[in-house]
Amino acid sequence: MFEGKDYIEPEDLDKLQELMERVGESEERIEKILKVAAADPETYNDLMEVYSRKASQVATKDEFYPYEELVGEIEIGEDPEGRKLAVTREQLNEHLLAVSMTGKGKTTFFYNLIDTLKEKGLPFMIFDFKNDYRHLIKKHEDLLILNWRDIRFNPLKPPPEVSPGKWGEILADTFCHATDLLIGSESYFLEKLNELYEIYDVNKTEKYPSVFELKDLVEKDPIPPASPRFKYRERNQSRLSMFTGFSGDIFDCSSGIDLEKLLERNVVFELKEPNQYVTNFFVETVLTWIYYYRDAMGERQKLRHVIMFDEAKRVFDVMRERQPEAGWPPVDDIVGKVREFGEALAVADHEPSKLTDSIKANTTVKIWMSLGSGKDIEEMARTFGLEEEEEIDYTRTMEKGNALLKIADMEPVPIFLPDYQIEKDMTESEIREKMRQEIQKFEWEERYRPEEFLERIGREKEEEEWKISEDAEKLLVHIKDNPLLKTSERYEKLGFDTKKGGSAKKELVEESLIREVEVRTGTRGRNPKLFELTKEGRNYLKAIGEEVREHVKGGAEHLWWQKKIQSHYGERGYDSFIEHYIGRKSIDVYSVKEDEEIATEIALTPEHELENIKKCLERDFDLIQIVYNSEKVKEKIKEEIEGERGEMPEEILFSHVSEFT
Ligand SMILES: Nc1ncnc2c1ncn2[C@@H]1O[C@H](COP(=O)(O)OP(=O)(O)O)[C@@H](O)[C@H]1O
Ligand SMILES: [Mg+2]
Structure with missing residues (x-):
């Protein structure tokens, strides 16, 4: 720091001049100020203080900053002089956060990061909520792009070497956070899950029930409406039916594709379409799975795998962190701990102000690209430790490719990020077709319902109460599976003649299991007629063990x-x-x-x-x-x-x- 002078010598004035030049004052102004400064030591001292401070700020964005500290292996960009900037494996292992407003380069940054990870032989897993990463297949043939329509995963099955008892507790916590349920519902979930594990005797059989069985068990739990537990059952049931009723089969299995193996590959999970609850639950359970798997294996080590979230707010949402009555979200906890096992998280989002504090506090490498909203800029300024308006102003002028980089406690430095050339024209059908063979290689097991389970949910009993003919039942199932077929085609497919079909239909209508509806086409000619399941029809199907989609909108x-x-x-x-x-x-x-x-x-x-x-x-x-x-x-x-x-x-x-x- 500058020490005050009692009298001024020529060298002192040289020093002040140098500082003024460094901050870019005009010659005219320098001359004027030097005159004033020469006349009075106190003024000189004040001016020196002002210009030292200004010069040090300039220095942070200029050649004086010790860039030589940024010479790791993972290259991410260049300094203003065109020298390479890279982070170390250790730094990346302590997680990375990249923010920008939409269209300013987050995904591009990730594309480049992926190239680097591939060069270094570091496997990665991407949770892709926008179908942005499938296009990379053109460049990286080994990428495994798993569309949610092709994924099978059973959250109820613990990672290898993790006991069902322990996993159950973890899962209950994850489930309730992912679906906005509170502690009472969580205890209920856990109780039912343990009951189910017992029915399946999982410790011995290693055959696991799925969320479908859990839902059925919950549904059949006889709790009188007046009981305080009634609402817990209702809530759990409604959440579980979101996982069994959405238009995908992710959870429809007893054992899913082998996550252990996926950790050694470069994987993209495409999760654009499923609803928020499904996505959150899937992502959070997979993350939790990885953590407890690594923990059980006792594999503490250096960086070995990178997990990437583009549009991370879907998972690291501050709103969820700030619901104290729900307790701390388990993913928060994992962010801080998973690094010990060599798992790095790389997280990008366009609204940093809405990301959890945990993700902001637990990322050593931070990249700030152009941001639009004042709130987000404020948030990042706080995270970067920028207090001076001028420094913050610098970030407002950043173009695409310009960013500020901050690593741990070091001062932020400007960095230039490269663009990435790639055609984004891969469609969903193309990519799924391309991946089909790969996906077929993964083994998974169908759901399985032992006798003990069927007895518990009372299948037999219900079956007796409903008595319809075999033909009528066949027709009912057929209607559920092919809701839009014309009646004549339907009978033909079932091998029914008109008479047989007609009487089966009559039976179903009389029992109120189906109703007939007309499609109003608004054109001349006969309108098509369709059969539609009634609520009773759906219940009947459920009772005979058929899968019925919940939440069908409209008929x-x-x-x-x-x-x-x-x-x-x-x-x-x-x-x-x-x-x-x-x-x-x-x-x-x-x-x-x-x-x-x-x-x-x-x-x-x-x-x-x-x-x-x-x-x-x-x-x-x-x-x-x-x-x-x-x-x-x-x-x-x-x-x-x-x-x-x-x-x-x-x-x-x-x-x-x-x-x-
Ligand atoms: N570093 C960069 N230099 C030049 N152009 C860039 C850079 N980063 C991104 N772009 C361009 O900006 C556009 C949007 O980038 P993208 O990475 O998709 O943004 P985001 O993911 O933040 O919405 C792309 O056309 C991309 O080529
Ligand atoms: Mg993007």
Whole structure:
């Protein structure tokens, strides 16, 4: 630090001049200031203090910063002079955080990081919520891209060498945090899980039940509504049916694909479509699994594997950390501990202010690319220890490729990050096709229900109470599996003649297990007729051990149009999906082609449509299409939107159902 002078010598003035030059003062101004400074030691001292401080700030962004400390093995960019900047394996092992607003380079940074990890032979696992990483297959042939439609994973099965008793407790905690359940529900979950483990005698048989069996067990738990436990059962049941009822089979197995082996490969889990609860639960259980697996193996060691989260807020959401009544989220705990086993986390997000404190505090390498919102900038300034407005201002001017890098307690330094050249044109069907052979090599086991279990959930008893003919039962199952088939085709497939089919149908209708619905096509000619399961029909199927999807939105008519719209877009080169989730709400049909995203909502009644449409408007779709079959419904929805928005947003398009027949 500068020590004050009592009188001034020429060298002193030289020093002040040098500092002023370093911060870029004009010659004219330097001359003026030197004159003032020469006249009075006190003024000189003040000026020296001001300029020393300014110069040291400049220095942090300039050649005086000791870049030579940044010479590890994992290259990430260059300094302003074009020298390589790299972090060490140890630093990466202490986790990495990269932030920028959308479109400013997070994914690109990860692409480059992946290249480096591959060079170094470090395997990695990516949780991809946006289908961004499948394109890398062109460059890295060994990548294993696992789309959620092809993943099998049984969260109820503990990692090798971890006892079911211990795993049960961990899982109960993870489950309840991932699904926003509180402690009472957690105890209930654990109690039922242990009961199930006992029924399956898992310690001996090594055959594990799945969330499907857990759900059935919970459902059959006879608790009177007046009991305080009743609500715990209800909550658990509703959460569990989200995992059994969503349109995927991830959890539909007794034993999933071998995670142990996946840890040695380069894996991308594609998780764009499933709803938030499913994604959270999957990601958090896998992470927990890895930690307890490593722990059980006692494999403390240096960096050996990197887990990457692009759009990490999905998992490290501060809102969840700040619910004290729910206790500390288990993933938080793992972030701090998993590094001991050589697991590094690399995390990217566009809203750092919404990330957990744990992830911000537990990342040694931090990269700050251009941010938009003041709140996020403030948050990062705090995390980076920047106090001076000028330094923070620097980050506001950063272009794509410019960033600030901070490692541990060192001062932040500017860094230039490279771009990445890759065509992003790999579609879902292409990638799944490409991976098919690889995926087939993975073994997994079907779900399994021992007698003890069936007895416990009382299958036999229920079966006796319901008495319908064998033909009627066959027809019922067929309707569940093929809801959109024409009656004549259905009978043919079942090998029924008209008479046999007719009487089976009559039986089902009379028992209120199905009802007949007409698809209103709005065009001339006969409308197609469909069979639809009633609630009783669904219960019947469940009772005979059939899998029935929960949460079906709308009935058969709704589904009919969903399929029509899906194939309409499919024929036009879109990837098109039914029940596509945005957060916790689903869109009827979601179609995407390159950058164009279309959300289609089917409005057969005017009720409840507005909320879905509002959700779509928030998400910036290129087109929000509302498909209606009556003018009345259309007008009603129009009125509602205009009432809410003042005018009709231009991305909204109304289409009559007849466009899809
Ligand atoms: N370091 C960089 N230099 C130049 N262009 C970049 C750089 N990083 C990203 N870009 C470009 O910006 C666009 C968006 O980048 P991306 O990584 O997808 O952003 P994010 O993941 O933050 O939304 C891409 O077209 C990419 O090529
Ligand atoms: Mg991105």
